Amino acid sequence: MKTSRIWLLIKGELYRLHKYNVLFISILIAIIWGVVLYFVDSVLFNALLPFLILIDATMMSVMYIGSVMFFEKKESTLSSVLVTPVTNQEIILSKIIANTIHNLISTSLIIIAFIFIKQVKINYPLMLIAIILITAVFTGLGLLLSYYQKDFTSMLTNLMILGFALLLPSALYGFNVLKGNAWEYILLLNPVEAASKVIAGGFKGISLDWHYYFSLFYLLIGGLLTYKYLILPKFKDYAVSISGV
Amino acid sequence: MFKVNNLKFKYKNNKEDVIKGISFEIKEGEIFGFLGPSGAGKSTTQKIIIKILEDYQGEIKYKDKDLKEYNNDFYEEIGVSFEMPIHFSKMTAMENINFFLKLYKNNEDVESLMKRVGLWEDRDKLVGEFSKGMKIRLNLVRALLNKPKMLFLDEPTNGLDPTNAMILKDMIREFKNQGGTVFITSHIMADIDQLCDRVAFIVNGEIKEIDSPRNLKIRYGKRVVLVEYKEDGKTLSKEFPLEQIGKNQEFINIVQEKEIETIHSGETTLEDIFIKVTGVKLDNENL
Numbered sequence: 254m255k256t257s258r259i260w261l262l263i264k265g266e267l268y269r270l271h272k273y274n275v276l277f278i279s280i281l282i283a284i285i286w287g288v289v290l291y292f293v294d295s296v297l298f299n300a301l302l303p304f305l306i307l308i309d310a311t312m313m314s315v316m317y318i319g320s321v322m323f324f325e326k327k328e329s330t331l332s333s334v335l336v337t338p339v340t341n342q343e344i345i346l347s348k349i350i351a352n353t354i355h356n357l358i359s360t361s362l363i364i365i366a367f368i369f370i371k372q373v374k375i376n377y378p379l380m381l382i383a384i385i386l387i388t389a390v391f392t393g394l395g396l397l398l399s400y401y402q403k404d405f406t407s408m409l410t411n412l413m414i415l416g417f418a419l420l421l422p423s424a425l426y427g428f429n430v431l432k433g434n435a436w437e438y439i440l441l442l443n444p445v446e447a448a449s450k451v452i453a454g455g456f457k458g459i460s461l462d463w464h465y466y467f468s469l470f471y472l473l474i475g476g477l478l479t480y481k482y483l484i485l486p487k488f489k490d491y492a493v494s495i496s497g498v
Numbered sequence: 499m500f501k502v503n504n505l506k507f508k509y510k511n512n513k514e515d516v517i518k519g520i521s522f523e524i525k526e527g528e529i530f531g532f533l534g535p536s537g538a539g540k541s542t543t544q545k546i547i548i549k550i551l552e553d554y555q556g557e558i559k560y561k562d563k564d565l566k567e568y569n570n571d572f573y574e575e576i577g578v579s580f581e582m583p584i585h586f587s588k589m590t591a592m593e594n595i596n597f598f599l600k601l602y603k604n605n606e607d608v609e610s611l612m613k614r615v616g617l618w619e620d621r622d623k624l625v626g627e628f629s630k631g632m633k634i635r636l637n638l639v640r641a642l643l644n645k646p647k648m649l650f651l652d653e654p655t656n657g658l659d660p661t662n663a664m665i666l667k668d669m670i671r672e673f674k675n676q677g678g679t680v681f682i683t684s685h686i687m688a689d690i691d692q693l694c695d696r697v698a699f700i701v702n703g704e705i706k707e708i709d710s711p712r713n714l715k716i717r718y719g720k721r722v723v724l725v726e727y728k729e730d731g732k733t734l735s736k737e738f739p740l741e742q743i744g745k746n747q748e749f750i751n752i753v754q755e756k757e758i759e760t761i762h763s764g765e766t767t768l769e770d771i772f773i774k775v776t777g778v779k780l781d782n783e784n785l
């Protein structure tokens with residue numbers, strides 16, 4: 254693995270996020286959410302901000318990497334990268350890192366705006382860790398998901414279904430429809446739930462209990478294992494299957 | 499350069515082998531052609547020897563070492579042009595080229611390459627606004643970026659007008675004259691005939707014949723001499739076998755005594771030979 258080459262690839266990815274208007278769209282969405290949050294009262298705001306950060310770092314990460322993958326699929330550009338000295342590992346890492354940087358920018362925009370407008374108490378290092386970790390993990394999951402989707406539309410549809418399925422149990426538990434301690438543990442295995450725990454830790458005044466640490470390491474280790482055993486080894490098959498050239 | 503021995507390949511979703519045990523060699527410094535109809539397995543073979551498709555059977559050696567032992571540095575030495583455009587449409591030609599250029603150790607002079615294929619003026623245009631022919635020409639620039647020792651060209655002139663096709667063929671010849679080796683696939687007979695030192699006929703995943711176009715013509719062509727001459731104010735014509743033509747008294751008499759209008763040796767085209775050898779037509783409108 255060559256650092257200089259990864260850096261070139263990351264720059265290329267970021268440049269294309271800009272050229273293909275993904276960057277513009279994500280900043281636009283951040284602004285829209287900002288405006289919405291500005292007008293809600295403070296009780297709702299305190300509940301909504303963590304939720305928006307969660308959606309941004311999870312679902313939006315999957316969507317952005319999905320759009321990148323399908324742009325490339327349409328233009329067969331991956332074939333052209335495959336016949337360079339670049340390794341698969343470098344290709345994947347550069348995509349994950351570039352998209353993490355990109356999402357960090359849009360999420361930070363929301364947070365920064367509210368530090369000035371509303372009195373939000375953020376634990377900066379922990380929030381930074383939370384966003385980087387969650388975005389990286391979900392970008393990886395998005396990459397994996399995109400290997401198995403025909404086109405962007407089917408990816409979006411499945412993402413909606415998957416997102417709903419992942420959020421529903423947590424919501425039901427929150428509204429006391431699901432009762433009992435067992436659920437508390439089962440739900441922790443849900444990566445979206447784990448992400449929400451880690452984001453909550455990024456706000457001041459939240460005590461960091463074992464749920465937090467469990468979720469943090471769950472995402473970290475789970476992310477690394479998924480990368481090693483699924484995202485990386487399945488990449489070549491995927492790249493070959495779309496190289497209809 | 500490359501030695502391929504008993505190569506077999508099956509796509510995951512297919513039942514049958516697409517490549518059915520082919521063997522051939524690409525010698526250093528030659529232009530080696532793969533000629534065959536659509537679906538014969540030309541692109542598949544190319545994708546195997548450039549290490550994109552991996553689960554093949556048989557043996558492939560590059561410079562006497564098994565292809566599977568090479569890592570990605572293999573690509574420093576080879577240039578690939580695919581059948582279809584492979585560029586980022588929302589970036590300019592130059593942005594595309596510069597992105598790929600930096601991924602290699604060796605860099606070709608881009609300006610002269612782009613000028614050569616006639617794209618220098620359009621270098622700041624988005625590739626999405628390029629015509630099909632322009633994209634194909636950009637593919638060749640892309641393939642030559644890293645000063646490769648070996649070029650793989652999948653249908654390089656497909657979709658080009660005659661002038662640009664000629665420029666591309668000249669560039670391929672120049673590449674060879676500077677010591678490069680070329681593998682080229684095509685179903686356009688003229689390209690193969692004009693460019694290749696040796697050609698393999700591939701049909702249905704099998705190689706039916708390998709030789710130089712010249713030898714193929716000698717072996718399979720009708721070896722005759724056709725003479726048209728004047729006699730009593732009329733034009734007559736007669737065919738003679740090429741063997742022992744100097745001892746053919748009737749031929750000698752005609753040449754000595756009659757007013758000759760034309761003499762041709764019976765040239766069978768490569769396409770005729772292809773049909774004769776494989777029993778299959780190349781079925782292509784470009785012929």
Ligand SMILES: Nc1ncnc2c1ncn2[C@@H]1O[C@H](COP(=O)(O)OP(=O)(O)OP(=O)(O)O)[C@@H](O)[C@H]1O
Nearest residue numbers: 509512516534535536537538539540541542543685
């Ligand atoms: N990705 C794939 N999955 C399954 N079968 C494939 C795939 N790609 C090609 N094939 C099959 O393999 C055979 C050979 O295809 P290939 O693309 O190598 O032909 P070709 O000689 O390059 O044809 P053309 O002149 O049309 O480019 C065809 O029967 C084709 O249907």
Ligand SMILES: [Mg+2]
Nearest residue numbers: 540541542581
């Ligand atoms: Mg082909």
